[in-house]
Amino acid sequence: MDxxxxxxxxxxxxxxxxxxxxxxxAASPAGVILFAPLAPNINHRDTVFGGSASALAILxxxxxxxxxxxxxxxxxxIVIQRNTVHYERPMAAAFKASAAxxxxxxxxxxxxxxxxxxxxxxxxxxxxxxxxxxxGDLEGEFVVLPPTATAPRSPA
Numbered sequence: 001m002d003x004x005x006x007x008x009x010x011x012x013x014x015x016x017x018x019x020x021x022x023x024x025x026a027a028s029p030a031g032v033i034l035f036a037p038l039a040p041n042i043n044h045r046d047t048v049f050g051g052s053a054s055a056l057a058i059l060x061x062x063x064x065x066x067x068x069x070x071x072x073x074x075x076x077x078i079v080i081q082r083n084t085v086h087y088e089r090p091m092a093a094a095f096k097a098s099a100a101x102x103x104x105x106x107x108x109x110x111x112x113x114x115x116x117x118x119x120x121x122x123x124x125x126x127x128x129x130x131x132x133x134x135x136g137d138l139e140g141e142f143v144v145l146p147p148t149a150t151a152p153r154s155p156a
Contacts, residue, residue: 001070003027006063017059020052024063029071031100032064038094048091053128057085057138060097061124065142068101074114076144081121083140091130097138099126110144120144 007024010017021040026033034056041052065078106122113120121143128136
């Protein structure tokens, strides 16, 4: 899944991303970078609304996991279980969020759970940035639910 495909997917399947005018600047198994302009995400102080910053950080982490799963030819429903956002400074211009799925044990445990047909969990970190300056971050825990078998149809 490349940047164009991911952006189309987000706008079609997660309408908030379209309302926020989210652009996918990079998308590969190595990570994702999302961008959003200030205008549709502005608050009463002429800075980025905290909910928009949080949403972009969640979208970046969620998208990084989606791209990584697609690269591994795996399906599953990704849901966020919990997250914590830290805001370091106000963002008064367009902003971006970047995220990557951690390598190593976390990824291997997630894969093992999915291959066993069980939900897998993984923590993903997103960094918020504005004007080239880190402005906040998100630590999110995501769950990948394995694809469910189609329920048998009852006889008519």
